[in-house]
Amino acid sequence: MSREEIAAPEGFKALGDPIRWSIIQQIAEQDELACSLLEDTLPVSKPTISYHTKILAQAGLIEVRKRGRNYFYALRRDALRSLMDELWTMAPGPRPVGEAPTPRPAPESEPAAGDEASQQTALLTW
Template structure:
């Protein structure tokens, strides 16, 4: 069996962690709130305290969330860079998207090939864009 590379953004640890419905629900709730305390997760989930602890530990080990201690309480937030790397890694595996022009696929955009090495290097140093400055997205199809 091949051991997963911990530096690989497509490491199976993240997918295994997200593959459980309870953990996926936790991630969704944390994403919606920005940050959640342990007690808020306990109130929102219909599972036992040991189950919550186990799932939070799994998400922390998969580097999907980060725990911050404030006084006696733990607060959890998403590791945005990990999620971005995961999405970018999946994007690299996908076929080249093609623009829609009207209701027809523009096949000329498929000839441009995959992302260049320079484009992959640029994504590493990408700064955070505040939500107020984000623009509308362009729709692509495969």
């Protein structure tokens, strides 16, 4: 597979395992994650970690770099975005563009915080 291509079924299948999901979450928190850190945080053996990272790499979700005897993993954020785009094509609708604005204090003439008119909204796009 080229860097741009990712097959949705393989990507979703790879993300469907709790151990692989945990690996993706840990890698997402950093630019690059050493395999030794996964060994410290996951309740599985080194061969099992290797098995799961191989599946994630084959699905195109992570990149693996070897330096000496150590392996380092980086998340392919473009691949995750591609999977999200696949889902949006099946269920199109408004997509969040950014975070909701910071709440501002309501003047006394506006409805109270619990009223429907004062609820925050997110900017959406099609």
